[in-house]
Amino acid sequence: MHQSQHTSHAEDPDGRIRDGADRAIHEFMGAIAEDRKKNPGNDIVSGLLECRVDGRPFNDQELGGILYLLFLAGLDTVASMLGWTFMHLAQHTDDRKRITADPTLSASTVEELLRYYSIVSITRHTTADVEMKGCPIKKGDRVIVPLAPADRDPKAFPDAMDFQLDRAPNRHIAFGAGPHRCVGSHLARLELRVALEEWHRLIPDYAIAPEADLGLRVGMFVTSLQSVPLEWTPSTGG
Amino acid sequence: MKVRVDQSLCTGHARCNAIDPDLFLLDDVGYSSIDTVEVPPGLEDHARQAEANCPEHAISIEVD
Ligand code: HEM
Ligand code: SF4
Numbered sequence: 001m002h003q004s005q006h007t008s009h010a011e012d013p014d015g016r017i018r019d020g021a022d023r024a025i026h027e028f029m030g031a032i033a034e035d036r037k038k039n040p041g042n043d044i045v046s047g048l049l050e051c052r053v054d055g056r057p058f059n060d061q062e063l064g065g066i067l068y069l070l071f072l073a074g075l076d077t078v079a080s081m082l083g084w085t086f087m088h089l090a091q092h093t094d095d096r097k098r099i100t101a102d103p104t105l106s107a108s109t110v111e112e113l114l115r116y117y118s119i120v121s122i123t124r125h126t127t128a129d130v131e132m133k134g135c136p137i138k139k140g141d142r143v144i145v146p147l148a149p150a151d152r153d154p155k156a157f158p159d160a161m162d163f164q165l166d167r168a169p170n171r172h173i174a175f176g177a178g179p180h181r182c183v184g185s186h187l188a189r190l191e192l193r194v195a196l197e198e199w200h201r202l203i204p205d206y207a208i209a210p211e212a213d214l215g216l217r218v219g220m221f222v223t224s225l226q227s228v229p230l231e232w233t234p235s236t237g238g
Numbered sequence: 239m240k241v242r243v244d245q246s247l248c249t250g251h252a253r254c255n256a257i258d259p260d261l262f263l264l265d266d267v268g269y270s271s272i273d274t275v276e277v278p279p280g281l282e283d284h285a286r287q288a289e290a291n292c293p294e295h296a297i298s299i300e301v302d
Binding site: 107168169170171172173175177178179181185186 | 249250251252253256268287290291292293294
């Protein structure tokens with residue numbers, strides 16, 4: 001299923017790998033929806049089944065689209081952020097020592113990681129002919145807007161290119177803004193914070209394996225590292 | 239000091255609530271549920287931090 005987003009055109013010229021992965025995601029989520037129809041619970045899929053928009057439930061195609069989005073939006077994003085997180089902390093010993101010594105810094109560290117490594121590019125269709133800095137964009141064209149430059153904008157953030165793990169305020173838009181802002185932001189924040197705290201409680205010291213190829217991949221939606229191999233010496237104490 | 243949340247701008251990032259859960263109440267689905275409230279003495283700084291942190295610029299402060 002990973003292949004849906006991580007296979008490039010060159011690796012998959014006729015799109016067969018990606019189509020297969022897409023189908024697998026639809027089947028996986030469809031099976032969950034079928035189950036929740038019979039056994040409704042207190043979960044998001046049950047909530048979507050109960051949802052009424054303009055007085056009617058979602059049809060199968062709408063529900064399928066939303067579930068597909070939910071699957072992809074929640075998976076690669078957090079995985080990618082974990083890659084950047086551990087790359088950063090492996091390379092910045094001072095930051096790593098500070099959060100290991102004081103786990104109460106983890107919430108603001110997560111915010112600064114989200115700002116500094118804003119991985120998502122959002123997509124929109126233009127509703128009118130416009131021109132941006134001399135570049136014409138036709139009505140209905142699809143534009144991809146990386147959020148990272150906004151989150152390193154010196155007009156919005158003092159010393160924007162500096163990583164400050166206790167930065168406040170930190171009005172970043174790594175989760176987007178407006179009506180489509182990330183529905184998973186609270187879960188994502190929690191996942192990242194738990195990962196930081198639990199990892200550093202057990203493994204405070206580590207480094208990126210020498211000569212590792214992190215494999216930067218600038219995707220259409222998510223910018224990620226393909227792998228971040230870490231090395232550490234297991235502690236012998238209790 | 240009063241703090242105001244423009245409900246039409248709030249999209250539920252809950253950054254205000256993370257700064258002060260008692261001052262910035264949320265509704266059941268995570269949107270701000272306050273309109274204009276008097277800031278209790280001593281919490282002015284929380285109000286200012288929330289104003290500076292809201293990604294939607296939904297929070298404003300009125301100083302009397
Ligand atoms: C660090 C991790 C994450 C980042 C950086 C992130 C970022 C974003 C961004 C920037 C958007 C806005 C897209 C747009 O405006 O077009 C978005 C939307 C969305 N996110 Fe996340 N996200 C993360 C984690 C999650 C998780 C864990 C979930 C679900 C469990 C999730 C579910 C969604 C969904 C469903 C949308 C679409 C909302 C809509 O279109 O109304 N995300 N995310
Ligand atoms: S931080 Fe702003 S957008 Fe988020 S809940 Fe508070 S008022 Fe709403």
